Amino acid sequence: MAAATKDKTTCPVCATAEIVCGKWTILIIRDLAAGRSRFCELERSLQGISPRTLSLRLKALEEEGVVARKTYPEVPPRVEYVLTPKGRALLPLIEDMRAFGREWLGMKGDIDTACAPVEAAA
Amino acid sequence: MAAATKDKTTCPVCATAEIVCGKWTILIIRDLAAGRSRFCELERSLQGISPRTLSLRLKALEEEGVVARKTYPEVPPRVEYVLTPKGRALLPLIEDMRAFGREWLGMKGDIDTACAPVEAAA
DNA sequence: CAGCATCCGCCGTGATACTG
DNA sequence: CAGTATCACGGCGGATGCTG
Numbered sequence: 001m002a003a004a005t006k007d008k009t010t011c012p013v014c015a016t017a018e019i020v021c022g023k024w025t026i027l028i029i030r031d032l033a034a035g036r037s038r039f040c041e042l043e044r045s046l047q048g049i050s051p052r053t054l055s056l057r058l059k060a061l062e063e064e065g066v067v068a069r070k071t072y073p074e075v076p077p078r079v080e081y082v083l084t085p086k087g088r089a090l091l092p093l094i095e096d097m098r099a100f101g102r103e104w105l106g107m108k109g110d111i112d113t114a115c116a117p118v119e120a121a122a
Numbered sequence: 123m124a125a126a127t128k129d130k131t132t133c134p135v136c137a138t139a140e141i142v143c144g145k146w147t148i149l150i151i152r153d154l155a156a157g158r159s160r161f162c163e164l165e166r167s168l169q170g171i172s173p174r175t176l177s178l179r180l181k182a183l184e185e186e187g188v189v190a191r192k193t194y195p196e197v198p199p200r201v202e203y204v205l206t207p208k209g210r211a212l213l214p215l216i217e218d219m220r221a222f223g224r225e226w227l228g229m230k231g232d233i234d235t236a237c238a239p240v241e242a243a244a
Numbered sequence: 245c246a247g248c249a250t251c252c253g254c255c256g257t258g259a260t261a262c263t264g
Numbered sequence: 265c266a267g268t269a270t271c272a273c274g275g276c277g278g279a280t281g282c283t284g
């Protein structure tokens with residue numbers, strides 16, 4: 001979701017929406033918070049996402065300062081993504097969504113991570 | 123934003139995301155909570171939205187049980203949209219978004235409604 | 245005022261294949 | 265493993281115009 005293209009600069013809600021929009025964004029943040037940090041891990045937990053999309057989202061998130069990227073110059077290239085404080089500040093939002101889903105949408109599963117089972121939530 | 127097309131039924135976060143996604147959805151809910159209830163009011167507060175989109179979103183929200191619609195069989199047709207308890211349950215989410223926007227995005231304006239000035243927030 | 249119908253364009257997303 | 269390049273599709277949302 002996004003928002004008014006006009007004066008979004010004055011609207012905290014709109015601005016936040018702009019960041020969180022995108023089909024996978026929230027899920028990526030959630031999985032990052034859940035401990036997954038590597039590209040392929042996310043690719044697996046967010047099963048169904050294309051590497052392209054994951055890459056794009058991750059990059060956008062990085063530019064927004066929500067995610068930090070650490071590259072390890074090793075032989076088998078390794079990269080880890082972690083939430084920045086700013087990214088962590090988004091977690092309450094996710095908590096609310098989870099609470100809402102459970103309370104009003106009948107999603108009783110306590111492991112929302114079940115959205116993409118990574119072996120029963122790592 | 124949306125989510126895994128596969129097992130979203132088990133993921134509260136995904137499911138909620140599905141509802142809240144869409145460029146204007148959150149804003150509509152916010153404005154509804156802010157007191158605006160008529161079609162044209164929303165059209166004005168969400169300046170920039172097309173009647174088509176507003177109509178579509180409102181309908182979707184209604185079908186999801188987030189918004190209730192009251193029609194007044196009067197001469198100048200009047201319709202009022204109000205948040206249902208379920209819709210109200212989404213407010214904390216918006217509050218968090220607002221808080222995030224203010225704290226991390228520099229949106230100091232306390233009236234996020236400023237997103238679409240309806241005469242200085244009704 | 246409320247809102248539907250139609251047409252159209254954009255962008256996010258998916259699929260697939262290839263590279264460092 | 266960790267991406268990037270390309271191609272193409274689909275749906276959301278915008279613009280306009282019409283009806284009840």
